[in-house]
Amino acid sequence: MSTPDETTGAPVQGAPAPGPALGRAGASHVYLVGRVLEELAKALYTYGDAHLTSTTANGALLLPVEDRESAYIGPHRIGRVQMYAPKKTASLKPDHPALIAWAKEREHYRHNVLTIEILAPAVVAALKxxxxxxxxxxxxxxxxxxxxxxxxxxPTPTxxxxxxxxxELLAPERIEQLAMDIIAGAVALPGLTPSIEKGEQA
Structure with a gap:
């Protein structure tokens, strides 16, 4: 009997045609290796982000606001990081009781207070x-x-x-070593020169 992860089916219409048949074991292996790399990518992203948003000895941001830094693998510019100023956001719930009472007491807001009818959310959830x-x-x-x-x-593999x-793979010391290997050019993307040049600050 098959488990949900073992379910097979026809390729999704519109999706890229698969290459050589991997077989059940091969496809599962490639899928899981991809997910392992995904977790490694998340760990590296978090590690790099923590350093980018850290401060220097004098308290300044490592990458100042509005500054940017490019990165290269050999002659290839792979992109840049730019530091933007923090965004201001406002939070206001339209059904906050105090807000409704405040609006009702003011002529220029009173007509914007809405009365609506909805089915109780718990009942909607139960119906679904x-x-x-x-x-x-x-x-x-x-x-x-x-x-x-x-x-x-x-059908979706999980x-x-x-x-x-x-x-063990995501231990902090391993991620730090992997980050150092990437900077040193000891780890490279397929088909690209395994060396990383210093990016120029804009």
């Missing part, structure tokens, strides 16, 4: 859960529910990486 369970847009009494739809997505292996 039942519809998924039975595979039909009906409630637990078998009655069709207006506006309710049920759709089914494509990862289950070995925890001990990943803990």
């Amino acid at each position: 859960a039942h519809a998924v369970k039975v595979g039909a847009a009906v409630d637990k009494y078998g009655e069709p529910v207006p506006g309710l739809t049920v759709s089914e997505g494509d 990862k289950s990486l070995d925890k001990d292996f990943m803990a």
